[in-house]
Amino acid sequence: MTETRLPEIVLFDTLSGTKRTLEPLVPGRCGVYCCGPTVYGLTHLGNARAALVPDVMVRFLRHQGYDVRYVRNVTDIDDKIIARAAEEQLAPAELARKYADEYHRDMDDLGMLRPDVEPAVSGHLEPIIALIGSLVAKQLAYAADGDVYYRVRAFGPYGQLSKRSLDEMLEGAGSRIEVDPRKESPLDFALWKAAKPGEPAWDSPWGPGRPGWHIECSAMSSAHLGETFDIHTGGRDLIFPHHENEIAQSQGAHGPGTFARYWVHNGFINFDGEKMSKSLGNFFTTREITALYDPETVRCFLLTVHYRSGLNFELEAACPRCDRVLARAEQESGACAGCGAVTEPELLRAQVRFPGLEEADDRLAYVYTTLQRAGAFLDQGAPAAEPGPVLEHTAGMLVAFIAHMRNDFNTSGALGALSKPLAEINGLLDSGKGVDKGARRRTVERFVADFAEVARILGCFGADPGTWLARRRDLKAARVGLDTAKVEELVAARQAARLSRDFATADRLRAELAGLGVAVQDGPSGSVWTFA
RNA sequence: GGCGGCAUAGCCAAGAGGCUAAGGCGACGGUCUGCAAAACCGUUAUCCCCGGUUCGAGUCCGGGUGCCGCCUCCA
Known part of the structure; x- marks a missing residue:
């Protein structure tokens, strides 16, 4: 064991319910599996956040010297895809490809790194069928009428991730779900689904059909990261049943102690304090929002809150006639209680404002303006000849920033560590009174260099300041018709x-x-x- | 009903028992400015309530209250 020791990073692990020091399976390396999208529609901000969390994690781990292998799947075979394809009158595979493309467009837009591998279910039928086969062979799964179900009771540790007991779940399941008579237990879940006429189907030992929802992640993670790997990420809502079932499948097949070693789950995004949902009309696609605000602003905004916390997205809609800010009920009905005007909900939706995003946008503009000023200052003179002291806040910036990131990827704290240095630089640029000329130059140089590292880790602040600011102005001008x-x-x-x-x-x-x-x-x- | 999470200033939000509780927005005062703006400086909290553990708790434990999520597709 002669590897150079990498810096200590702690992360909150859902399984143990505590922060744990990251100790990868192979020192210096790190395998990350992110539960990617089921591609049946345009992305919303929740999808963006779920992709952003591993994105920043991977960027940071690499910055810290880890050799990261980043895998994010695409679920392109699924019931929702089949249903949606029927609506759009496309073949399911065609629809999946269309929305996979749209997903990539949105994620690229938001500055997400492409994963090293992006396995799709449609390309992994063999390992999936093999995995199911081995579960059947171990009596952990059984076939019934062309379906294959996982025998949940046969897997002892079931419930360890979501912290529930089988009995508790049975109470809930029995009363809430119609029990499929082919299942031995209501908790059993499908590994393989027999195809109904007209549905996409692949041959299997149990007849033509398609994989169930959870099996693909078990099969594809082990195909690309091995039976045991380091970090598995996803939204909180995936803890149960998706991730619980993944554990049952993978550990059932490969034995105790296999599969993900750290579980990372991100919190939800709410709109105006409510979970976003189409029925409430508070559902915005990523694209609707990036049409109004720079994608980098959206990215930055998402990073202002710790990834495990919920993030509330404020909406503000004003009555077009009297300009009064409308309450929730008024927004939904479109009727202004002030002046009595009734506005089409569609029209209101089109002119909704997002105060949180506006604040983030102003802040980003401040950062870029500072970078622009610093750049102009550095262009004026010769580089600092000799090394020497740098002003306090700037000197400590990167260290403080990284310390926050090492503590469970605390981007909120990390962002906070940039404020004092930013102010210090602006002050220095304003007057530089009382500061030695060499120190002034060195401080600004150091700031620009260190800020570039921050930018690489966050995937924010990395654009050319002049270009970014000009684009922002154009975007705003277009929005208000200036x-x-x-x-x-x-x-x-x-x-x-x-x-x-x-x-x-x-x-x-x-x-x-x-x-x-x-x-x-x-x-x-x-x-x-x-x-x- | 079961399980889990959260409650920090007007708002947003960090804070893995112990220096004067980060930071942002807003507000107020100041420097600068023809006036402004921007920028900079300063002011703006004892951490939901009650009890306990401890030399010491926002941070741990118990109880209460209030929000939220999961238990069915969901990032």
Whole structure:
């Protein structure tokens, strides 16, 4: 054992219910399996968060020196896909491919790394059938009329992840679910489903059919990461039954102690305090939101809260007539209690605002403005010749940031560690009074270099500042229908008035611009405008 | 009903028993500015309630209250 010791990272493991130090199976390496999408529709923010959690984890582990193998599956054979394909009048495989493409488009947009391997169910029928076969051989599964079910009672540790007992579950299941007479027990779940006429089917020892929902993850994780691997991630709602069943399948086939060694589950996203759902009309696709805000803003926003916590997404809709902010009930009915106007829900939906995203957007703009200023400063002079002290907050930034990340990927804390350095740099750029010239230069250099590492870990703050800020302005202008040419004109006219010290005219023009929602900032090198 | 989680300032949100409870937004005061804005500086909490463990608890234990999730497809 001569490997260099990698830094200690702790993560919360759902199975043990505690934070545990990451000790990979093979020192220095780490296998990560993320439960990917079932591709039957466009993604929503919950999907985005579920992909973001392993994304940042993988980026950070790599930054810390781990050799990571990142696997995320695509479930492209599933009941929901079949149902949706019928609606859209496509072949199931075609529909799955369409939405897999859309998934990738959204995830690319949000800056997610592509996994090293992205196995699809349709490409893994053999290992899936083999796994089912071995469970049948061990009496852990039984065939019935072309279906194959897992015999839950035969797997002793069942319930260990979700912390329930079989008896408790039986009480619930018996009263709530219609029991399929072919099952020995209501808790037994399908490993293989016989095909009904017209459904996609693959040959198997039990007849033509398709895999059940849970088996693919057991089969594909062991195919690409081995029977035992390090980290398994997914949304909280997958703990039961999906992940519980995966454990039963994998450990049933491969023995105790196999399969995932750490379980990481992310919290939910709520809209206005309620779980998002289509029936409530509070369901927004990723795309609807990235049409309004920069995808990086969305990414950043998701990182402001620890991944295990729930994240509430505030919605704000105003009455188009009187501009009053509408309460929940009013939003749903479209009727404004203030002025009595009734607005089509569709119209309200189109002009909903997301205060949380706006705050994140402003914050991102602040970061990029600071980076832009720092870059301009560095372009002006020669690099610092000799090493030497760097201002306090900037000097400690990266260490503090990483310490938070090592503590269960605490992005919220890590982000907080950037605030003081950011302010320090802006202060330095403003005046630099009382600071040695060399130290000033070194501090800004250090800041820019370390911030680039932060950017690599988070997948945020890495764009070219000027480009990002320009795009943001364009996006906002388009959203409010602002005529930017006219704004430029007014700004120029005002600048002329200022130069001739005609402040009355300048102030009048400022007021006019303010009426358009535009704020003008006067600086030494002229005036620039932003949104108020 | 069963199981699990959460409750920290006006709002959002960190905080694996012990320096003066991070940070952001907002607000207020200040520096700068023709006026502003931006930027910077400063102010803005004893952690839901009751009991307990401990030299010491936001952090552990018990009870209560209130939210939320899972138990059926769900990220």
